[in-house]
Amino acid sequence: MKAHWLEGEGGAIDPQTLIDNDVLYQQIDTHPARYRTPVDELKTTRGYVQEDIVELNPQTPDLDAICAKFIGEHFHDDDEVRFVLEGEGIFDIRSRDDRYMRVQVKKGDLIVVPAKRHHRFMLTETKSIRCVRLFKDQSGWVPHYRG
C-alpha cells in the first residue's frame, strides 16, 4: 500500500491516518490456505455475509466501460471491501474533511472504504487486478454518484 494526499502539498499518508479517516487497511497473506482465517474473522466481526472474486485484465470484455463506472466519484450504502490477490489498483477516497487520499493497493492489501464515503477507483497501467470482495448485501453496493 502506498498513499498520499492528492491535493495541496501531496504528503504521504500512513496507515494510522487511513484509520483516523475510517478506512480500514490490513495486509494478509494471499496464499489460499492462509487468507481464509483472517478473511472469515473480518466477515464475522463486521457482518459481511457474501463473498466473491472479481478480476479485471486487458482481456476482460468491455474493460473500458467497466472502468468508466468506477472512475466517477460515488459512494455506496455499505462498505466497499477489497482484498487484492493479484495485480494492483488505485482508490481515491475522501477524508473526513473531504480531501482525496490516493491509496494504491497491491497483492496482499485489504482495504475497506467506509459506507457513505465518496471515492473512485481506477486500474494502474497494468490494467490488471484480482480481488476478493465482501458484502453485507449486494444491494448495498449500488453506486450513488456525486454531483
Ligand SMILES: [Fe+2]
Ligand atoms: Fe465504489
